[in-house]
Amino acid sequence: MIDREQVHKVAHLARLDLTPAEETQFTEQLNGILGYFEQLSELNTDDVQPTTRAIDVSNVTRPDRLEPCGDRELILESAPDRDVNAQGDFFKVPKIMNAD
Amino acid sequence: MASIRELHQQLTTKERSAVEIAQAALDRIQLLEPKIRSFLHITADRALAQAQQVDAQIAAGQEISLLAGIPIGVKDNMCTKGIPTTCGSRILQNFVPPYESTVTEKLAATGAVMVGKTNLDEFAMGSSTENSAYQVTANPWDLERVPGGSSGGSAAAVAAAECTVALGSDTGGSIRQPAALCGVVGMKPTYGLVSRYGLVAYASSLDQIGPFGRSVEDAAILLEAIAGYDPKDSTSLKVDIPNYASLLKPDLKKSQGKFRVGVIKETFGEGLDGVVADAVLKAVEQFKALGAEVQEISCPQFRYGLPTYYIIAPSEASANLARYDGVKFGYRSESPDNLMTMYTQTRAQGFGAEVKRRIMIGTYTLSAGYYDAYYLKAQKVRTLIKQDFEQAFAQVDVLVCPTSPTTAFKAGEKTDDPLSMYLSDLMTIPVNLAGLPGLSLPCGFDAQGLPIGLQIIGNVLREDLVLQAAYAYEQATDWHKQAPKL
Numbered sequence: 001m002i003d004r005e006q007v008h009k010v011a012h013l014a015r016l017d018l019t020p021a022e023e024t025q026f027t028e029q030l031n032g033i034l035g036y037f038e039q040l041s042e043l044n045t046d047d048v049q050p051t052t053r054a055i056d057v058s059n060v061t062r063p064d065r066l067e068p069c070g071d072r073e074l075i076l077e078s079a080p081d082r083d084v085n086a087q088g089d090f091f092k093v094p095k096i097m098n099a100d
Numbered sequence: 101m102a103s104i105r106e107l108h109q110q111l112t113t114k115e116r117s118a119v120e121i122a123q124a125a126l127d128r129i130q131l132l133e134p135k136i137r138s139f140l141h142i143t144a145d146r147a148l149a150q151a152q153q154v155d156a157q158i159a160a161g162q163e164i165s166l167l168a169g170i171p172i173g174v175k176d177n178m179c180t181k182g183i184p185t186t187c188g189s190r191i192l193q194n195f196v197p198p199y200e201s202t203v204t205e206k207l208a209a210t211g212a213v214m215v216g217k218t219n220l221d222e223f224a225m226g227s228s229t230e231n232s233a234y235q236v237t238a239n240p241w242d243l244e245r246v247p248g249g250s251s252g253g254s255a256a257a258v259a260a261a262e263c264t265v266a267l268g269s270d271t272g273g274s275i276r277q278p279a280a281l282c283g284v285v286g287m288k289p290t291y292g293l294v295s296r297y298g299l300v301a302y303a304s305s306l307d308q309i310g311p312f313g314r315s316v317e318d319a320a321i322l323l324e325a326i327a328g329y330d331p332k333d334s335t336s337l338k339v340d341i342p343n344y345a346s347l348l349k350p351d352l353k354k355s356q357g358k359f360r361v362g363v364i365k366e367t368f369g370e371g372l373d374g375v376v377a378d379a380v381l382k383a384v385e386q387f388k389a390l391g392a393e394v395q396e397i398s399c400p401q402f403r404y405g406l407p408t409y410y411i412i413a414p415s416e417a418s419a420n421l422a423r424y425d426g427v428k429f430g431y432r433s434e435s436p437d438n439l440m441t442m443y444t445q446t447r448a449q450g451f452g453a454e455v456k457r458r459i460m461i462g463t464y465t466l467s468a469g470y471y472d473a474y475y476l477k478a479q480k481v482r483t484l485i486k487q488d489f490e491q492a493f494a495q496v497d498v499l500v501c502p503t504s505p506t507t508a509f510k511a512g513e514k515t516d517d518p519l520s521m522y523l524s525d526l527m528t529i530p531v532n533l534a535g536l537p538g539l540s541l542p543c544g545f546d547a548q549g550l551p552i553g554l555q556i557i558g559n560v561l562r563e564d565l566v567l568q569a570a571y572a573y574e575q576a577t578d579w580h581k582q583a584p585k586l
Contacts, residue, residue: 014463017444037407040477050479053305054291054535060334074198080432091428096439
C-alpha cells in the first residue's frame with residue numbers, strides 16, 4: 001500500500017506539484033485503487049507471456065529520406081515563449097542552472 | 101432526423117443545398133447548446149466554406165461522395181489545423197494545432213462538413229464527460245444526467261441531432277458507453293483499423309477512433325471513410341477496407357451454416373441493473389427469431405479486465421502525458437523561478453483531478469520495485485483475457501452482452517468515488533484489451549425512459565459481422581427511431 005510520503009515522492013517523479021489537500025486525498029484514493037488491483041493476484045500467470053500490444057505488427061520501417069517536417073513558424077508560434085537571436089529561433093525556458 | 105442517405109438524396113436531387121443543410125445544423129446547435137453543451141468550439145465558418153465547395157461540385161455536375169455535405173462533430177482530442185484542440189484540458193486551452201489529424205483530413209476530402217469540436221472528459225479519461233475542464237454535457241434524454249464518456253459530447257450531439265454523425269475515441273469504452281447512455285450507435289473498430297495520427301494520445305496500446313451515428317448504416321458509412329492504412333501511424337494495419345454499408349442486410353443469413361451468437365455469461369452478474377439484463381436477454385431472443393444460433397459463452401477472465409485496464413492505461417498515460425511540460429506548446433505557469441518549478445507548477449495548474457490521479461497511478465505502477473507486481477502482471481492477465489476471446493470466437497461469429505451495467509446516472513453522483521465511476525466500463529474494457537471491434541446500439545429503455553445499450557463484439561477485423569448482426573437487429577426493432585424530446 002502507499003503512504004503519504006510515497007505519494008509525495010511519486011508526485012515528484014511525475015513532476016506534479018500537489019497541494020497538501022491533494023496529497024491527503026490521493027493517498028486515500030490510490031490506496032483504494034491499488035487495493036482493487038490485488039484481485040489480479042488470484043490468477044497464476046507464471047507461465048503466461050505478457051501482451052504489449054493488442055494486435056501485433058512487426059517492425060515498421062520506411063526509407064530514411066529527408067522530408068520537410070511541419071510548419072516551423074506555426075510550431076514556434078504555439079510555444080509559450082520563444083527567443084529570436086543571432087543564432088536562430090528557439091523555444092525559451094526559464095533558467096536551468098542557479099547562479100549559486 | 102435525416103440519415104446520411106436521405107441527406108445525400110436531398111443534395112443530389114437539389115431539394116436542399118449543402119449550405120442549407122449546414123446552416124440547419126448550425127441553427128439547431130445554436131438552439132440546443134444552452135441545454136446540451138456538447139460542443140467546445142463551433143466551427144461555423146469552416147462548415148459553411150466546406151458546404152459551399154460541395155454545392156459547387158453539385159452545380160458543376162460532379163459526383164459527390166455519400167458523406168459530402170453531411171454535418172459531422174469531431175471529438176476535441178483530434179487535431180484540426182488552425183482550430184483549437186483542447187482535449188477538454190486547461191493545459192491545452194490555447195493550443196491551435198499546426199497540423200491536421202488523418203481522420204479529419206480524410207473526412208474533409210470526402211466533403212463532410214465539420215460543424216464543431218465536441219466535449220470530452222479531460223484527455224479522454226472518464227466515463228461521464230464531467231472531467232472536462234470547460235463544461236458539463238447533458239444527456240439529451242434527461243438533462244440532469246450524464247451522457248457517459250469520455251466521448252460524451254459526440255454522443256449527445258448525435259442523439260440531439262445537432263449533427264448527423266460524429267467521431268469519438270475509445271480506450272476502454274469511451275465510444276460505446278456514451279452511445280449506450282445516449283441511445284445512439286457507437287463503434288470501436290479493431291485496433292489499428294483507423295489511423296490515430298493527430299489523435300491526442302492517452303493509452304497508446306488501447307486508443308482507437310470510431311464513429312457515432314443514429315443508425316448502424318450511418319456509423320458504417322462513416323467507419324468506411326476513416327478506416328485504412330496510414331504510414332503516419334506505425335500501429336496502422338495494412339488491410340483492405342470492405343464497403344461496410346453494402347454488406348448490411350436485414351437478415352442474418354450466411355453463405356454456410358447459421359449465424360452464431362454467443363452471450364457472455366460472466367456479464368450477467370453482480371452490479372448489472374435488472375432492467376438492462378432484461379433488455380439484453382430480449383435482444384438475444386430477437387437474434388434467435390432472426391435465425392441465429394445462440395449459445396452461452398464463458399469468458400472466465402472477463403471481470404479481471406477492469407483492474408488490468410486501470411494499471412495499463414494509467415501507466416501508458418503517465419508516459420504519454422509527460423510531454424505537457426510547458427516548453428513547446430500549451431499552458432505554462434506564470435513566471436516560474438526555474439525549469440523544475442515550471443514543470444511542476446504547469447502540470448499542477450494545467451491538469452484536472454482525474455488526470456493527476458491517473459498520472460500518479462501510472463507513475464507508481466511503472467516505478468522501480470513495482471513494475472513486475474503491477475504493469476507486467478497486468479500485461480500477462482491481458483494475455484489471458486485475449487485467450488478467452490480467442491476461444492469464444494472459435495465457437496461463435498459475434499458475442500453480445502450489455503454495453504453499460506446501468507443506464508445514465510445523475511451528474512455528480514459518482515464524481516467523489518473514482519472506483520464506482522471506473523465500474524461503468526466493466527463490460528467495454530476487455531474488448532480494448534484484446535483489440536477487438538465492438539459496437540453499441542439501442543436495445544430498449546428503462547422506466548425513466550433512458551436508453552439501454554446492447555454491445556456486439558467481433559473477432560479481429562470482423563467489423564463486417566458485427567455490423568451485419570447490429571443492422572439485422574436494428575431493422576427488426578424500432579428503438580433507434582425514438583428521439584429525445586428537446
